[in-house]
Amino acid sequence: MEKVLSDKSLDELRHSLAGTVILPADAEYNTARRGFNALVNRRPAVIARCVGADDVAVAFDFARAHQLEVAVRGGGHNPAGHCVCDGGLVIDLSRMRRVEVDAEARIARSDGGATWLDFDSATQAFRLVTPGGVVGSTGVVGLSLGGGIGHLTAQHGLTCDNIIGAELVTPDGSVIRASADENADLLWGLRGAGGNFGVVTRLEFRLHPLERVVGGRLLYSGAGVREALLRFRDVIARSPRNLSCQVSLAIDGSLVPNLEIVPCYTGPDADPEELQALRSAPGLVEDSVHAHTFLEQQRVIDTSYGENRHYWKGHFVREIPDELLDELLRRIVALGRPPGGIMIESLHGAPKDADAPPGAVGFRHAAFNVSILSVWQDSVLDAEQIGWARESALAVEPWSFSGGGYVNYMQADEPLERVRATFGAEAFDRLQRLKQQYDPHNILRRNQNIPPL
Ligand SMILES: Cc1cc2nc3c(=O)[nH]c(=O)nc-3n(C[C@H](O)[C@H](O)[C@H](O)COP(=O)(O)OP(=O)(O)OC[C@H]3O[C@@H](n4cnc5c(N)ncnc54)[C@H](O)[C@@H]3O)c2cc1C
Numbered sequence: 001m002e003k004v005l006s007d008k009s010l011d012e013l014r015h016s017l018a019g020t021v022i023l024p025a026d027a028e029y030n031t032a033r034r035g036f037n038a039l040v041n042r043r044p045a046v047i048a049r050c051v052g053a054d055d056v057a058v059a060f061d062f063a064r065a066h067q068l069e070v071a072v073r074g075g076g077h078n079p080a081g082h083c084v085c086d087g088g089l090v091i092d093l094s095r096m097r098r099v100e101v102d103a104e105a106r107i108a109r110s111d112g113g114a115t116w117l118d119f120d121s122a123t124q125a126f127r128l129v130t131p132g133g134v135v136g137s138t139g140v141v142g143l144s145l146g147g148g149i150g151h152l153t154a155q156h157g158l159t160c161d162n163i164i165g166a167e168l169v170t171p172d173g174s175v176i177r178a179s180a181d182e183n184a185d186l187l188w189g190l191r192g193a194g195g196n197f198g199v200v201t202r203l204e205f206r207l208h209p210l211e212r213v214v215g216g217r218l219l220y221s222g223a224g225v226r227e228a229l230l231r232f233r234d235v236i237a238r239s240p241r242n243l244s245c246q247v248s249l250a251i252d253g254s255l256v257p258n259l260e261i262v263p264c265y266t267g268p269d270a271d272p273e274e275l276q277a278l279r280s281a282p283g284l285v286e287d288s289v290h291a292h293t294f295l296e297q298q299r300v301i302d303t304s305y306g307e308n309r310h311y312w313k314g315h316f317v318r319e320i321p322d323e324l325l326d327e328l329l330r331r332i333v334a335l336g337r338p339p340g341g342i343m344i345e346s347l348h349g350a351p352k353d354a355d356a357p358p359g360a361v362g363f364r365h366a367a368f369n370v371s372i373l374s375v376w377q378d379s380v381l382d383a384e385q386i387g388w389a390r391e392s393a394l395a396v397e398p399w400s401f402s403g404g405g406y407v408n409y410m411q412a413d414e415p416l417e418r419v420r421a422t423f424g425a426e427a428f429d430r431l432q433r434l435k436q437q438y439d440p441h442n443i444l445r446r447n448q449n450i451p452p453l
Contacts, residue, residue: 017309022047039196040081057173075139128207146408151264160191170441191359216288224283242267250341313393316366316401366401
């Protein structure tokens with residue numbers, strides 16, 4: 001439903017905003033409202049493309065004055081489509097992409113709308129890095145606030161473990177900071193609980209030196225897939241700190257299962273023992289693993305934007321015993337057509353550090369994140385594809401770590417209990433108090449929501 005806003009009020013918004021206002025009649029509108037997931041097709045009344053914290057405060061004021069629902073857009077990748085709302089106002093940060101690097105202090109400061117490609121390009125110019133996401137067009141802030149799992153998780157922890165400070169605009173228009181010395185409780189909440197407390201206009205990260213990685217992809221097909229999956233599990237069981245790894249199970253056009261392993265090794269060896277073990281598994285049909293730059297590694301998993309319909313659902317699991325592994329192989333065959341698949345991300349290594357910075361994130365002690373990714377194009381298949389994802393996630397549930405899922409991958413239909421289970425009752429209670437303090441009217445509710453107490 002399109003809300004009718006008077007020309008006068010829109011003119012006032014245009015004058016108050018240093019950035020731009022995009023309306024349904026504008027040529028840019030359809031591109032500006034498009035998100036990663038084509039299943040979500042919403043029409044906001046107005047898109048406020050902000051260029052700084054003052055603009056964000058102006059946008060909040062306008063939404064309040066006109067009783068508009070608010071959505072916040074960073075990189076536009078959230079599979080639930082939270083970055084866009086029907087008839088409301090989108091606070092669009094896509095022009096706020098600056099990333100400053102203080103190489104000496106090993107700190108990066110990212111604007112609220114920067115992508116990982118922006119971030120990694122800036123930090124890698126100094127051969128520095130923070131562990132981020134695996135797709136360059138994903139938003140830095142959106143990903144970090146939900147936890148953050150990627151190519152350097154085993155080495156340097158979750159992305160949110162590396163957040164050291166933030167600047168936010170809260171829904172009442174105040175600009176506040178969070179760090180170890182200032183609003184430390186808010187910093188704790190920002191490490192995992194998403195965009196519930198304010199629009200983050202700046203996020204500061206700790207950086208780590210990184211010269212090059214050994215990475216790429218290993219593809220297995222057919223009968224060897226089970227053994228390759230076992231090999232992956234057993235290599236990870238040794239918890240190699242200098243090897244992060246994620247895998248995707250899929251089927252090809254002939255419905256033959258295949259497995260893609262994407263390792264990222266940062267140790268001193270040219271041909272480490274763990275990679276030898278993976279390479280020697282049966283069924284290997286493609287091997288592109290070699291030494292390259294981290295920016296090249298960040299292009300290994302690339303994906304189209306806004307073209308496919310997506311429905312994702314999953315569980316953090318305590319372990320992957322043979323029964324679960326066989327269940328996953330059955331589920332991938334049951335999918336019945338490509339694309340889509342089952343992604344397994346390992347959480348070994350640094351996320352488990354006892355001295356990890358305190359944060360709301362509740363999954364660091366799980367072994368793996370198992371995500372069912374249903375991907376299709378034809379809307380006729382909606383029910384079938386969504387059904388497959390739900391049934392498959394149900395099949396994984398007996399091994400679930402906490403009953404919760406990964407807020408970064410959740411769809412909008414997850415019940416409150418599951419969001420609560422993701423954090424655990426105690427942390428959720430603390431998050432609700434924080435929400436009450438910073439967003440008592442739940443203006444920021446288009447997210448994996450934490451309702452105020
Ligand atoms: C192709 C793809 C690859 C991905 N890869 C990874 C990965 O490697 N690791 C991983 O952990 N996750 C990954 N994700 C999940 C991703 O981290 C989340 O979906 C995240 O929410 C995306 O952030 P965004 O800014 O791009 O999305 P948006 O849809 O723009 O934002 C999602 C939500 O994040 C919040 N948000 C975003 N920016 C701000 C801000 N500046 N201030 C306050 N709130 C904000 C808002 O609630 C917003 O609605 C991936 C998703 C996709 C589609």
